[in-house]
Amino acid sequence: MSIKEADRVLPVTAGESNATREKRSVVQPSRIKQYEPLVLGTVSVVLALTAWQLVANARIYSILFLPGPWDVAQAFVKLFQTDDIWLDIGTSGMEMGIGYGMAIGVGLVLGMLMGWYTRFQYALDPFVNFFYSTPRIVLIPLFILWWGIEMPPKIAVIFLGALFPIIINTMAGVRNTEAALLRVARSFGASDALIFRRVVLPGSVPFILTGFRLGIGHALTGVVVAELIAAKHGVGQIIAIAGQTFQTPKMLAGVILIACTGMLLTTILQRIENRFQTWRPQIR
Amino acid sequence: MYDRSAKLSAKGVVIEYWLQRSRTLFTAVQGVDLTVRPGELLAIVGPSGCGKTTFLNAVDGLIPIAGGNLTLDGREITRPGPDRAMVFQQPGLLPWRTVLGNVIFGVEAQGTMSKKESIARAKHQIELVGLAGFEDAYPLELSGGMQQRVNLARALLTDPEMLLLDEPFAALDAQTREMMQLELLKIWSQTRKTALFITHDIKEAIYLSDRVIVFTRRPGRVKDEVEIKLSRPRDLRVKRDPQFLTYEDRIWESIQEELAVPAERLIAGVPAA
Numbered sequence: 046m047s048i049k050e051a052d053r054v055l056p057v058t059a060g061e062s063n064a065t066r067e068k069r070s071v072v073q074p075s076r077i078k079q080y081e082p083l084v085l086g087t088v089s090v091v092l093a094l095t096a097w098q099l100v101a102n103a104r105i106y107s108i109l110f111l112p113g114p115w116d117v118a119q120a121f122v123k124l125f126q127t128d129d130i131w132l133d134i135g136t137s138g139m140e141m142g143i144g145y146g147m148a149i150g151v152g153l154v155l156g157m158l159m160g161w162y163t164r165f166q167y168a169l170d171p172f173v174n175f176f177y178s179t180p181r182i183v184l185i186p187l188f189i190l191w192w193g194i195e196m197p198p199k200i201a202v203i204f205l206g207a208l209f210p211i212i213i214n215t216m217a218g219v220r221n222t223e224a225a226l227l228r229v230a231r232s233f234g235a236s237d238a239l240i241f242r243r244v245v246l247p248g249s250v251p252f253i254l255t256g257f258r259l260g261i262g263h264a265l266t267g268v269v270v271a272e273l274i275a276a277k278h279g280v281g282q283i284i285a286i287a288g289q290t291f292q293t294p295k296m297l298a299g300v301i302l303i304a305c306t307g308m309l310l311t312t313i314l315q316r317i318e319n320r321f322q323t324w325r326p327q328i329r
Numbered sequence: 330m331y332d333r334s335a336k337l338s339a340k341g342v343v344i345e346y347w348l349q350r351s352r353t354l355f356t357a358v359q360g361v362d363l364t365v366r367p368g369e370l371l372a373i374v375g376p377s378g379c380g381k382t383t384f385l386n387a388v389d390g391l392i393p394i395a396g397g398n399l400t401l402d403g404r405e406i407t408r409p410g411p412d413r414a415m416v417f418q419q420p421g422l423l424p425w426r427t428v429l430g431n432v433i434f435g436v437e438a439q440g441t442m443s444k445k446e447s448i449a450r451a452k453h454q455i456e457l458v459g460l461a462g463f464e465d466a467y468p469l470e471l472s473g474g475m476q477q478r479v480n481l482a483r484a485l486l487t488d489p490e491m492l493l494l495d496e497p498f499a500a501l502d503a504q505t506r507e508m509m510q511l512e513l514l515k516i517w518s519q520t521r522k523t524a525l526f527i528t529h530d531i532k533e534a535i536y537l538s539d540r541v542i543v544f545t546r547r548p549g550r551v552k553d554e555v556e557i558k559l560s561r562p563r564d565l566r567v568k569r570d571p572q573f574l575t576y577e578d579r580i581w582e583s584i585q586e587e588l589a590v591p592a593e594r595l596i597a598g599v600p601a602a
Contacts, residue, residue: 229421232389233487234409235438243437247425324425324467 112294120294121301124283134302136278137268140196144203145264149257152208156215156256160249161241166216173212181205181263182270189275199271199279206267207260214256218249254318261310269303335364336402336491336523337388343396344383357383359548360397365491365525370517372526372534374580375544375552376587381527382418384549385495388525389415401491411439414484418496420476422468428455428479429464435483451486457516458482474505481513485520492517492524498533507565510536518562531584532568535559535576543580546587553583 094114101113108116124130159166159173181202188198222245230240272281284299344358357380365371373381386392387399390409399406401413414435422431432451436442442450455464458478468476477497484492497513498506510533517524517537528534534541535557543553555576559567567573 223421225417225419225421226423228391229415229417229434230438232391232409232415232417233435233438234411236440239438239440243434244423247423321425324469 109291109293112297116294117297117301120292121298124295124298124302129278130283133278133280133283136196136276137272137280140199140271140279141203141264141268143196144200144267145207145260147200148204148207148211148260148264151204152211152256152260153215153253156212156253157219157249159212160216160219161245173209176205177209177213182267185271185274188271194275194277199268199276202271203264203267206263210259210263211253211256214252214259215249218252218256219245221252222248250321251318254314254321258311258314258318261307261314265303265307334366336367336369337363337365337525338400339363339384339388339397340399341397342384342387342394342399344380344387344392345395346392356548358387358550360550361544363542363551363554365523367523368521369540370524370526370538371540371542372528372538373542373544374528374531374534374584375549376546376584377529379544379546379587380549381544382495384544385415385493385525385527388491389413389493411441411487412490413493414487414489414491415493415495416477416481416484416497418499420468420473420480422476422479424468427465427467428460428471431468431479432482432486435487439487441487447486451482454482454486457485457519459512472505473501474509477501477509478512481516485516490523492522494524494526496528499528499530506530506533511565513537514561514563531577531580535573535580536563536565536568541576541580543583543587552587553580555580 098113098115101108101111101116105111112120155169159169184205185198185202188201192198192201226244226248227240230244235243268279269281269284272279273285276282276285280299280302284296284303287293287296287299339361342358342361343356345354345356347353348355361384363371373384375381383392387394388401388406390406390413393407406413423434426434429448429451432455433444433447436447437444452464455461458481460475460478460482463471463475468479471479480497498509501509514537526534526537535555538557541555541557542551543555544550545552557576559570559572
């Protein structure tokens with residue numbers, strides 16, 4: 046069989062529709078290939094860690110300047126042996142939860158309104174563009190002035206950080222509804238409410254989830270930076286204090302905690318995104 | 330001209346729209362007079378850009394008419410309604426819904442049928458268009474021809490007084506197109522629903538319809554009308570029938586005249602050196 050022949054999209058026959066959703070290849074698929082991403086990813090990480098450890102072991106620089114992965118791991122374990130860690134994680138988690146939750150609520154509503162009603166978009170665009178181009182973090186001193194060094198200024202920064210990617214993506218999702226689909230719906234006399242619920246909203250889901258995912262990155266940055274500047278508790282506070290007191294391994298342990306949280310949340314959202322895309326044929 | 334027994338009646342229909350960027354009023358259709366009789370399959374052909382699709386959109390109620398009179402069963406058409414259903418050139422299927430979900434979308438949008446009933450009837454309709462076994466497939470897994478079958482089933486499920494077809498097979502390959510024409514005739518002959526079929530394919534128009542109307546070039550008007558007296562049921566071989574070819578010649582000539590107009594005008598418009 047020539048490659049050309051195999052590449053041709055084969056006609057679908059009854060009962061076969063599920064099989065066609067799978068990826069196709071010209072050569073017989075090998076079992077190893079399936080694990081390729083996992084294996085290669087792990088190998089590269091292990092190699093990088095080993096290299097880092099070797100350089101650190103040479104102790105050209107002191108542990109203050111370049112701790113090895115092993116030092117960081119030990120610091121990480123020690124971090125979790127203290128009582129305060131859960132208070133710190135709890136505080137940061139709560140700030141994150143409230144700020145990000147509010148961003149989702151407000152962002153979805155504003156994004157949909159701006160996507161659906163052009164005039165609403167015209168009116169709000171200047172504000173969205175202004176705030177999106179401003180690093181919201183620079184507002185922290187002002188928020189601290191307003192609300193002190195407890196949770197509210199952090200929540201505000203997280204909220205503002207996550208809000209705009211969510212607004213912008215939701216709006217783009219609503220706007221990107223295929224004109225052909227709208228025409229079909231109108232032709233069958235669908236009400237605006239039905240068009241929104243059954244056509245616009247489902248079509249926007251991938252965009253909206255992308256907005257959520259981008260928002261997480263902004264929100265996490267917000268937590269850490271806000272706590273770096275002034276806080277009583279929080280993971281960012283751990284990083285700040287460890288950094289200022291030259292406990293570099295502990296500081297990096299805090300960084301890893303944040304990074305892992307980010308990766309975990311992003312992966313969860315990625316999973317949800319995939320769930321909503323079962324109708325898309327696999328392209329990869 | 331006005332015929333009381335007509336299903337659809339168009340009298341002096343004018344359709345205009347604004348071109349936003351150049352701020353000019355564009356006349357797409359100027360004074361279309363035609364009637365579609367009950368149970369008739371009428372095809373409209375014309376040079377591309379002649380306003381035939383625009384006219385169909387007006388019949389569907391998607392765009393307003395600027396002048397004249399457009400009635401279905403004596404009632405003026407002002408907006409889309411359950412008495413008409415359109416089969417679109419682009420299938421316009423919701424990619425996240427299965428075949429079944431897409432077929433019921435029309436009645437769902439109209440709100441005229443309970444969900445349970447619509448699903449039961451949709452299954453029957455899917456069988457009728459030859460998609461049995463594909464109820465749970467997603468549109469992106471289907472070929473172009475199969476997507477158009479879903480498009481057709483969605484319109485048929487609403488059980489309209491009149492079926493509007495906007496070049497539904499134009500995007501298909503030649504063989505699939507012929508098969509779909511055959512299938513459409515088979516399905517149509519079971520219901521004999523009044524239908525208005527827009528196409529730029531002369532053979533397709535003759536093969537399917539009882540009458541072919543030729544539009545002039547833009548702004549579109551009715552230029553010619555040809556009664557197709559080929560017996561039904563028609564199989565694809567009828568396309569080689571001498572009578573068929575006579576019709577084809579006549580319609581082709583008619584369209585050629587329209588295409589020739591701009592060239593002559595162009596030459597006439599060149600100032601003598």
